[in-house]
Amino acid sequence: MTNDTRTDDRRSDDTTAERSGLSRRGLFGLVGAGVVGGAVGFGIDRVITPEASASGAAAVYPFYGEHQAGIVTPAQDRLHFAAFDVGAIGREELAELLADWSYAANRMTAGLGAGEFGAASGPYDSPPDDTGEALDLPPAGLTITFGFGPTLFDDRFGLASKRPAALIDLPHFPGDALVDGLVGGDLCIQACSDDPQVAVHAIRNLSRIAFGRASLRWSQLGFGRTSSTTRAQATPRNLFGFKDGTANLRAEDTAKVDSQVWVADDGGWMAGGSYLVSRKIRMTIETWDRASLREQERVVGRTKGEGAPLSGGTEFTEPDFALAGRGDAPLIDEAAHVRLAHPGSNGGAAMLRRGYNFVDGNDELGRLNAGLFFICFQSDPREQFVPIQLKLARNDAMNEYLRHVGSGIFAVPAGASAGRPIGAGLFD
Amino acid sequence: MTNDTRTDDRRSDDTTAERSGLSRRGLFGLVGAGVVGGAVGFGIDRVITPEASASGAAAVYPFYGEHQAGIVTPAQDRLHFAAFDVGAIGREELAELLADWSYAANRMTAGLGAGEFGAASGPYDSPPDDTGEALDLPPAGLTITFGFGPTLFDDRFGLASKRPAALIDLPHFPGDALVDGLVGGDLCIQACSDDPQVAVHAIRNLSRIAFGRASLRWSQLGFGRTSSTTRAQATPRNLFGFKDGTANLRAEDTAKVDSQVWVADDGGWMAGGSYLVSRKIRMTIETWDRASLREQERVVGRTKGEGAPLSGGTEFTEPDFALAGRGDAPLIDEAAHVRLAHPGSNGGAAMLRRGYNFVDGNDELGRLNAGLFFICFQSDPREQFVPIQLKLARNDAMNEYLRHVGSGIFAVPAGASAGRPIGAGLFD
Numbered sequence: 001m002t003n004d005t006r007t008d009d010r011r012s013d014d015t016t017a018e019r020s021g022l023s024r025r026g027l028f029g030l031v032g033a034g035v036v037g038g039a040v041g042f043g044i045d046r047v048i049t050p051e052a053s054a055s056g057a058a059a060v061y062p063f064y065g066e067h068q069a070g071i072v073t074p075a076q077d078r079l080h081f082a083a084f085d086v087g088a089i090g091r092e093e094l095a096e097l098l099a100d101w102s103y104a105a106n107r108m109t110a111g112l113g114a115g116e117f118g119a120a121s122g123p124y125d126s127p128p129d130d131t132g133e134a135l136d137l138p139p140a141g142l143t144i145t146f147g148f149g150p151t152l153f154d155d156r157f158g159l160a161s162k163r164p165a166a167l168i169d170l171p172h173f174p175g176d177a178l179v180d181g182l183v184g185g186d187l188c189i190q191a192c193s194d195d196p197q198v199a200v201h202a203i204r205n206l207s208r209i210a211f212g213r214a215s216l217r218w219s220q221l222g223f224g225r226t227s228s229t230t231r232a233q234a235t236p237r238n239l240f241g242f243k244d245g246t247a248n249l250r251a252e253d254t255a256k257v258d259s260q261v262w263v264a265d266d267g268g269w270m271a272g273g274s275y276l277v278s279r280k281i282r283m284t285i286e287t288w289d290r291a292s293l294r295e296q297e298r299v300v301g302r303t304k305g306e307g308a309p310l311s312g313g314t315e316f317t318e319p320d321f322a323l324a325g326r327g328d329a330p331l332i333d334e335a336a337h338v339r340l341a342h343p344g345s346n347g348g349a350a351m352l353r354r355g356y357n358f359v360d361g362n363d364e365l366g367r368l369n370a371g372l373f374f375i376c377f378q379s380d381p382r383e384q385f386v387p388i389q390l391k392l393a394r395n396d397a398m399n400e401y402l403r404h405v406g407s408g409i410f411a412v413p414a415g416a417s418a419g420r421p422i423g424a425g426l427f428d
Numbered sequence: 429m430t431n432d433t434r435t436d437d438r439r440s441d442d443t444t445a446e447r448s449g450l451s452r453r454g455l456f457g458l459v460g461a462g463v464v465g466g467a468v469g470f471g472i473d474r475v476i477t478p479e480a481s482a483s484g485a486a487a488v489y490p491f492y493g494e495h496q497a498g499i500v501t502p503a504q505d506r507l508h509f510a511a512f513d514v515g516a517i518g519r520e521e522l523a524e525l526l527a528d529w530s531y532a533a534n535r536m537t538a539g540l541g542a543g544e545f546g547a548a549s550g551p552y553d554s555p556p557d558d559t560g561e562a563l564d565l566p567p568a569g570l571t572i573t574f575g576f577g578p579t580l581f582d583d584r585f586g587l588a589s590k591r592p593a594a595l596i597d598l599p600h601f602p603g604d605a606l607v608d609g610l611v612g613g614d615l616c617i618q619a620c621s622d623d624p625q626v627a628v629h630a631i632r633n634l635s636r637i638a639f640g641r642a643s644l645r646w647s648q649l650g651f652g653r654t655s656s657t658t659r660a661q662a663t664p665r666n667l668f669g670f671k672d673g674t675a676n677l678r679a680e681d682t683a684k685v686d687s688q689v690w691v692a693d694d695g696g697w698m699a700g701g702s703y704l705v706s707r708k709i710r711m712t713i714e715t716w717d718r719a720s721l722r723e724q725e726r727v728v729g730r731t732k733g734e735g736a737p738l739s740g741g742t743e744f745t746e747p748d749f750a751l752a753g754r755g756d757a758p759l760i761d762e763a764a765h766v767r768l769a770h771p772g773s774n775g776g777a778a779m780l781r782r783g784y785n786f787v788d789g790n791d792e793l794g795r796l797n798a799g800l801f802f803i804c805f806q807s808d809p810r811e812q813f814v815p816i817q818l819k820l821a822r823n824d825a826m827n828e829y830l831r832h833v834g835s836g837i838f839a840v841p842a843g844a845s846a847g848r849p850i851g852a853g854l855f856d
Contacts, residue, residue: 119669120733124722131717132669132732197652200787204796208717215794221787224625241547241560289559289636294552304560305548359628359649366643368632
């Protein structure tokens with residue numbers, strides 16, 4: 001009988017105890033309904049907790065932890081973000097999907113294949129349990145971060161009572177030009193890595209595992225992170241050519257991170273989690289590129305080269321919004337982005353921004369379809385993203401050069417641990 | 429008068445002698461018709477020939493040279509490729525555009541801004557002559573490679589007699605599913621770099637300089653080069669998860685490169701050039717991912733892990749197409765990709781492949797819009813790409829998992845030099 005132990009284990013649908021690999025449905029996703037045979041393999045789950053290393057291709061961030069990785073983790077250079085619609089499954093199958101995803105994410109962030117056998121071994125007459133394009137690649141700092149959209153808490157899964165008050169439906173913001181197919185989602189996955197092939201590999205394999213249970217609603221690739229999340233990182237530039245995220249929250253600001261990023265422990269299932277808001281913001285870069293250097297700096301409120309506030313100093317000098325120049329006009333315009341977005345203008349509210357630049361080819365008029373895929377994390381979007389964005393949407397001089405076309409809000413639960421997949425608190 | 433010298437120089441439209449910067453039309457592109465004032469700057473051109481360094485972010489490849497860079501140059505990790513339609517301009521303006529592009533490409537490949545002043549200085553009431561998103565970034569091996577499509581040789585520019593015989597209109601291949609907006613182009617630019625933001629910056633600034641003269645027809649971002657072009661590079665993997673380009677021509681194969689990549693010197697303007705064929709090949713990866721490991725390896729003709737031919741050995745062992753296994757069936761299937769694409773099956777014809785993986789989000793059915801942006805260089809597509817692709821399109825077992833949706837063919841002239849922009853031979 002010992003030879004059959006593994007097959008027996010695979011048939012177990014227990015989603016809360018230590019996992020023995022992908023669920024039967026997860027394996028169905030890999031091979032197609034009706035094809036699963038006894039020869040399909042599975043893995044014994046184990047706690048994969050490599051040491052987090054400094055940076056570069058060798059960087060490894062453990063999937064298990066108090067908080068999910070990919071939030072205060074030093075921002076990697078590449079993004080593949082995906083939103084999913086859950087199909088016609090029930091509550092138990094949803095829990096199973098999250099357990100399968102946690103199992104595979106725990107492996108992939110450690111540089112392993114999504115399944116036990118990997119892309120190039122295992123039963124020869126079954127599809128490999130990993131797609132293979134990352135076979136020779138180190139994880140390059142891969143993080144996989146899961147979130148739950150408001151629609152997950154409708155009546156399909158019996159989760160209505162679990163919907164956190166902070167997981168609001170985002171209001172309409174002035175000027176919004178949202179495109180149906182780029183909004184919402186029951187689930188989201190943010191995959192970040194310094195190698196785009198590694199991030200793509202993660203989303204692809206998680207999509208594959210979800211086959212028949214959840215399908216891609218929209219997805220976005222990004223590059224050139226637009227915010228630093230630690231002090232060691234230089235401030236990158238967005239596609240307006242300006243440094244972006246100079247005043248961002250950093251991992252080192254632990255008190256602020258605790259109050260502004262992580263959800264406090266009130267006994268609820270979101271303790272230790274955070275809320276993610278994403279906005280796909282198309283930049284009308286051809287118009288921006290026609291604006292004078294003076295206009296560009298007025299709009300941003302900082303110098304283009306150094307990124308110093310127009311009130312003087314260097315990049316990290318605190319802006320002096322009261323300082324006036326010629327004709328008593330403030331040196332930093334009343335409508336400048338830096339003024340309106342500043343915590344001082346928003347009752348101290350800040351967010352951890354973690355966005356990426358994107359270029360999705362060009363439109364039919366020959367204009368680059370380019371901009372910023374904005375991502376932010378916060379403890380309560382009602383106090384942070386929403387009021388700040390309302391103010392920006394009404395007054396920001398930058399609006400002339402922006403169009404918000406995509407939007408999402410997701411509850412990002414605390415980290416997983418061995419035997420306790422992402423979102424297990426939903427089902428307690 | 430000395431104070432006015434620069435302005436006077438800027439007004440010169442001389443496109444063959446040493447350039448003094450962007451043409452008047454090039455500057456118009458930057459600031460919009462009617463806005464150019466005397467205050468807009470320009471640069472004195474100079475030969476920028478940094479030492480080519482080994483690799484990484486510090487790698488610099490000179491723009492000037494016998495051949496254009498970006499062909500036998502060690503394949504960088506990221507691609508931004510763009511095809512352009514030329515607008516309602518004449519022969520002289522076309523020459524001027526190519527001179528402007530050469531001027532800016534010479535600067536950007538050296539890590540400088542597209543124009544003299546750069547993104548953050550220059551006249552404060554004019555738009556910066558560079559967009560700025562690469563301000564703090566090293567060139568990361570940036571190469572910018574220009575090509576001319578068949579339509580450039582129609583009757584608009586008096587170039588019909590200059591059309592090379594090898595610059596054919598590509599035939600229809602069996603199974604082609606080409607999409608209008610992804611085919612053709614009067615001009616193309618291939619920008620490769622190890623940093624996507626640097627490649628995007630190059631295409632964006634060249635598009636900007638072309639404003640009013642040429643506009644984007646289609647464009648493509650890519651990552652994870654799918655071929656090595658030097659022996660020092662490990663063989664990368666495509667989105668089928670297989671190593672791709674094991675048998676590719678390499679820069680070190682100088683005799684083969686001379687005969688199969690570079691156009692011989694027959695006194696024509698294409699001597700020292702090459703022909704680029706691009707194909708946007710969508711992979712139906714969800715179907716592929718359902719195929720067994722056996723089927724995947726049969727289709728490719730190699731093992732998935734090591735990339736060894738199914739006739740045995742290791743990655744670089746020459747395939748033995750005659751070797752038979754059980755039932756006298758050849759170990760490498762008659763329809764295997766490796767068999768049909770092999771030079772031995774094509775009269776010795778080979779190509780220098782230089783493609784990239786792409787993921788352009790997902791389609792409405794939730795499938796990743798992903799695949800291979802295939803690029804190859806050759807001395808004569810009539811003898812190389814066309815017969816090989818005809819054979820593949822008819823017989824390749826891989827076709828079941830592929831769909832060719834985009835296509836282009838471009839004459840890539842020899843390299844530029846100081847005072848002799850790209851394509852100067854067209855106008856001699």
